[in-house]
Amino acid sequence: MKDWVILGASAVVVAFMVAVAALLGFRTRVRIDQRELERLLALSEPGARIAESACADDGAAALARLTDGKFAVAKTMGDRVTLRLHAPAQVALALERGGVRATFADLGFPVLHMKLENPPRWLAEVAAGGGGNA
Amino acid sequence: MIAQESIGGPPAWVPEIITYAVPAFVILIVSEMLIVKATKKGEYSAVDSAASLSMGLGNQVAKVLVGGLAVAAYFLVYQFRLFNLGWTWPVLVACFFAEDLAYYWMHRISHERRWFWASHVVHHSSQHYNLTTALRQTWTGVLGLSFIFWLPLVLIGFPPEMVLMFSAFSLVYQFWIHTELIHRMGPFEWVFNTPSHHRVHHATNARYLDANYAGVLIIWDRMFGTFVPEDDEEKPRYGIISNLGTFNPFRVAFHEWVGIWRDVTHAKSLRDALGYLFGPPGWSPDGSRKTSRSIKQQWAAHQAAATPAE
Numbered sequence: 001m002k003d004w005v006i007l008g009a010s011a012v013v014v015a016f017m018v019a020v021a022a023l024l025g026f027r028t029r030v031r032i033d034q035r036e037l038e039r040l041l042a043l044s045e046p047g048a049r050i051a052e053s054a055c056a057d058d059g060a061a062a063l064a065r066l067t068d069g070k071f072a073v074a075k076t077m078g079d080r081v082t083l084r085l086h087a088p089a090q091v092a093l094a095l096e097r098g099g100v101r102a103t104f105a106d107l108g109f110p111v112l113h114m115k116l117e118n119p120p121r122w123l124a125e126v127a128a129g130g131g132g133n134a
Numbered sequence: 135m136i137a138q139e140s141i142g143g144p145p146a147w148v149p150e151i152i153t154y155a156v157p158a159f160v161i162l163i164v165s166e167m168l169i170v171k172a173t174k175k176g177e178y179s180a181v182d183s184a185a186s187l188s189m190g191l192g193n194q195v196a197k198v199l200v201g202g203l204a205v206a207a208y209f210l211v212y213q214f215r216l217f218n219l220g221w222t223w224p225v226l227v228a229c230f231f232a233e234d235l236a237y238y239w240m241h242r243i244s245h246e247r248r249w250f251w252a253s254h255v256v257h258h259s260s261q262h263y264n265l266t267t268a269l270r271q272t273w274t275g276v277l278g279l280s281f282i283f284w285l286p287l288v289l290i291g292f293p294p295e296m297v298l299m300f301s302a303f304s305l306v307y308q309f310w311i312h313t314e315l316i317h318r319m320g321p322f323e324w325v326f327n328t329p330s331h332h333r334v335h336h337a338t339n340a341r342y343l344d345a346n347y348a349g350v351l352i353i354w355d356r357m358f359g360t361f362v363p364e365d366d367e368e369k370p371r372y373g374i375i376s377n378l379g380t381f382n383p384f385r386v387a388f389h390e391w392v393g394i395w396r397d398v399t400h401a402k403s404l405r406d407a408l409g410y411l412f413g414p415p416g417w418s419p420d421g422s423r424k425t426s427r428s429i430k431q432q433w434a435a436h437q438a439a440a441t442p443a444e
Contacts, residue, residue, distance in 0.1 A: 003198045006153065010194060013160055014187040017266070020164055021180035024171045028179070043371070046436050075379045078179040080261040082377040087422070105396070108259075108389030109379035 028079040031059030037074055040083040048072070048085075052122040054114075056099070061114045063093075063102065063123065073102060075112060084109060093127040095119065100127055151302035159309060163265045169315060176264060176314040183266040185381040189256055190269030192383060196276065204281035208294035217291035229292045233284070233300035237349035240283035242360065245344050245426075251415045252390040253278035259386055261373040263336055268312035273387040304349040308332075327352050330364045337370030340433030344426045375416065375424060390415075 030036075033055055041048050041064070050072070053064035062074040071091050074083045084104075092103040100119055102112040119127070170176040219225045244254035253272040260267045272278070287297050308327065316329040323330060327348040335346040345362035346355050355361035364370070378386060394410060397418075401407035406419045416425040 007191070007194055007198065010156070010191055013156075014184075014191055017160065017163055017187060018180060018184040021167055021178055021183045024167055024178070026167070026171075026178040026180045026183070046432075073379075077261065077377075077379065077381070078181045079177070080179070080182075080373075082261070082373075082379050084376055084379065104379075106376075106389065107385050107392040108376070110382070110385065112379070 026079075029060075030076055030079055030081060032056070032062045032074050032076060032081055033059065034062075036081065037062045037064060037072070037083075040074060040081060041072055044083050045072075045085060052120065054100075054116060054120050054123050057115045057117055061112055063100070063114060065122065065126070073104075073109075073112065075109075082109075093123070095124060095127045151299065151306060155306045155309070159265070159269070162310065166265050166313060166315060170264070177262055178264055178266075179262055181381055182260055182262050183264075185383060185386060186260055186262075186266040186270035188383040189273070189386060190271050192273045192387065193271035193275070196273045200276045204276050205294065205298070207281060207285065208288045208297065211285045212288040212291075212294050215289060215291040219291040219293065221293065221296065225292070226296065229287070229296050230300050230303075231351075232287050232290070232292065233297055234304065234349050234351050235354060236283050236287055237301070237304055238347050238354040238358075240280060241347040241349065242358075243283070244280065245347070246414055247412050248390075248394060248415045248417065249411050250278060250280060252394055253280055255374060255390045255415075256386055258336060258374050259378050261371075261377060263312060263314055263333060263370070263372045265309065265312050267336070267372075268309045274391065307350050312336075323352070325351060325353060331355075331361075333370045334362050334364050336372050338373055338375055339368055339371055340429050341365070341368060342370060343430060375426075375429065 034053060037053060049067040050064045051067045055062040060076045064072040066072055069088055071086045072083060074081050090105045094101045099116040100114045100123060167178055170178050244250040253274045256272040257270050260270055284297055288294050311327055311329045311332040313329050318330050319328050322328060327350055331346045331352050334342045342362055345360050347360055348355050397410040398407045401410055409417050414425045416423045
């Protein structure tokens with residue numbers, strides 16, 4: 001019983017610390033544009049080349065097809081960006097209203113709803129074709 | 135034979151070390167937030183800290199639910215101890231070093247073998263490095279059998295309470311090194327784990343990958359060839375090779391275990407299945423994925439290609 005009381009108190013303390021962080025303004029969101037996508041790709045995969053790319057209208061995500069056929073997916077995570085490379089078989093792309101849905105075969109990377117009012121042709125073609133079988 | 139003065143047994147406060155340290159943790163975290171806000175040295179993200187602290191809370195829940203299994207294992211093995219080591223000062227000193235050595239090897243193998251990495255990856259999954267990162271702890275450490283690395287100590291004869299005490303000290307010691315606010319600490323860095331050494335450990339830069347596994351003492355890394363100093367010309371990039379795209383604590387806690395399950399159930403042979411379970415993180419039969427070794431090799435080749443011939 002004592003353990004659960006301590007855990008309850010711990011939860012309150014956690015909420016307090018998160019509230020302090022939020023009140024201090026640690027709530028920056030970054031935006032992803034083409035330049036940021038290229039910079040991140042150069043850091044994570046030196047030598048990789050982008051064949052086609054698309055950045056979300058709200059700057060929250062970006063998708064690129066590399067010259068070797070892999071997909072690079074960038075997603076904002078607060079004030080950071082996560083960039084992941086996926087083999088075509090690991091990502092499924094589908095068009096949806098207002099954008100593109102990307103589904104990944106990785107519990108650590110949930111479904112991405114990318115806001116794109118006008119998806120580029122290459123992305124629309126890949127999405128129409130299923131874009132993989134994740 | 136030198137008479138060894140006994141200190142009489144385990145101190146009454148042994149099991150509560152981490153609980154007693156929590157108020158200090160809170161004060162230090164809030165202090166760090168205020169300093170980072172004022173000086174812009176170091177970085178915080180409320181949502182990332184929320185994820186980290188949630189993982190810490192879940193870790194404590196897991197300890198309440200299943201932590202007894204590890205303790206029971208210690209006492210079970212202790213029954214077969216080789217020596218009767220009592221609570222004397224020489225034994226305490228020896229246990230401190232033995233526990234820290236056991237921690238080094240547990241930590242190193244947790245980076246080099248996927249089964250253990252599946253628990254430890256949680257701690258590295260933040261792209262930030264601050265005191266809340268220190269509390270970003272696994273939920274599956276006990277069920278993932280990480281405690282087995284300390285069983286040799288109780289088999290030798292160190293009392294389980296003593297081993298648990300030094301494990302708790304080690305965890306409390308490692309809290310404060312999770313900060314960017316402290317640069318270097320002079321000769322202290324020769325012997326002890328420090329913020330600089332541990333920043334390297336959390337970095338995904340190829341130069342820094344899989345280094346500095348120390349708990350309290352950095353001497354084991356120096357001894358076993360896994361020490362890499364921090365280079366002021368190359369700022370650490372924190373996180374994991376395949377950074378997460380979520381702050382959801384449940385996804386953070388279990389993503390690598392789910393990945394192992396998928397790989398093992400789709401493996402084409404027993405050898406491949408065992409490779410997915412116990413090989414290095416990122417291992418695959420066809421070499422299509424990245425391991426730390428392949429990343430370092432690729433980086434070294436890139437460095438060599440970029441260096442003009444003399």
